[in-house]
Amino acid sequence: MATERLAIIATKGTLDWAYPPLILASTAASLGVETAIFFTFYGLNIIHREKMKHLKIAPVGNPGMPMAFPPSVKKTPIAGQLAGLMEAIFPGPPQLMGVIPGMTDFMTVMMKKTMKDHGVASVEELIELCKEADVKLIPCQMTMELFDYKYEDLIDGLEPPGGAATFINYVLEADKPMIIFV
Amino acid sequence: MASVTADKTLDTSGLNCPLPVLKTKKALEELQSGQILEVISTDPGSKADIPAFCQRTGHELVETVEEGGKYIFYIKKK
Numbered sequence: 001m002a003t004e005r006l007a008i009i010a011t012k013g014t015l016d017w018a019y020p021p022l023i024l025a026s027t028a029a030s031l032g033v034e035t036a037i038f039f040t041f042y043g044l045n046i047i048h049r050e051k052m053k054h055l056k057i058a059p060v061g062n063p064g065m066p067m068a069f070p071p072s073v074k075k076t077p078i079a080g081q082l083a084g085l086m087e088a089i090f091p092g093p094p095q096l097m098g099v100i101p102g103m104t105d106f107m108t109v110m111m112k113k114t115m116k117d118h119g120v121a122s123v124e125e126l127i128e129l130c131k132e133a134d135v136k137l138i139p140c141q142m143t144m145e146l147f148d149y150k151y152e153d154l155i156d157g158l159e160p161p162g163g164a165a166t167f168i169n170y171v172l173e174a175d176k177p178m179i180i181f182v
Numbered sequence: 183m184a185s186v187t188a189d190k191t192l193d194t195s196g197l198n199c200p201l202p203v204l205k206t207k208k209a210l211e212e213l214q215s216g217q218i219l220e221v222i223s224t225d226p227g228s229k230a231d232i233p234a235f236c237q238r239t240g241h242e243l244v245e246t247v248e249e250g251g252k253y254i255f256y257i258k259k260k
Contacts, residue, residue, distance in 0.1 A: 027200040030207040031238040119197040119225075129204050 005174030013042030022126035029133035040140035060098030070113035188220035
């Protein structure tokens with residue numbers, strides 16, 4: 001059978017941007033496609049032992065973010081009514097709110113809660129599922145040096161750090177190669 | 183009601199994309215060829231995703247039942 005390979009390039013280190021590469025990779029692998037994720041620039045944070053626990057979602061510079069409260073909050077009496085009112089007035093968190101100290105952390109907590117209420121897997125869970133499905137997780141050598149991340153700073157179960165040539169070669173070895181840039 | 187009898191049931195109620203597909207794949211690994219897996223899902227996305235998974239992996243989607251906000255798939259392992 002012809003080999004099909006999907007290579008995903010993960011370049012962003014925020015909570016929301018951690019999801020697309022992990023969801024696509026774990027799913028592609030379970031569909032029988034050989035899959036790899038190349039983590040470069042801020043995407044390295046997704047596989048960084050410490051930083052992966054503190055991935056955040058920022059309201060600033062993200063006008064597409066909806067004003068959405070977790071369903072469990074909306075069900076509570078007073079907070080729920082307040083949340084409903086906020087949702088009715090604002091299409092999304094006003095950009096100015098982003099300058100308030102602690103707002104990014106607050107938004108992150110709310111987003112994590114919303115995801116949990118909706119049965120969306122956590123980043124840690126998705127990484128484990130990727131590993132179980134034999135997704136190759138490749139850290140970018142150059143950015144590791146740039147950010148001074150040691151291989152030991154990253155989670156277990158990764159491939160050795162690779163460069164652009166390693167990655168391109170991995171993709172083109174397949175009969176049917178695909179690349180997705182996130 | 184479905185016309186097929188399942189050898190194993192996987193309930194993914196409350197879980198969202200991509201978990202129903204990933205858990206289906208794992209559950210199928212524990213079955214023998216020809217056995218039937220029943221997958222229960224509340225994720226509307228699984229209505230298209232489970233058939234796509236079956237088409238891709240060669241397992242046969244024998245029957246799909248939709249009742250009370252639940253999607254129930256019967257998959258025969260290849």
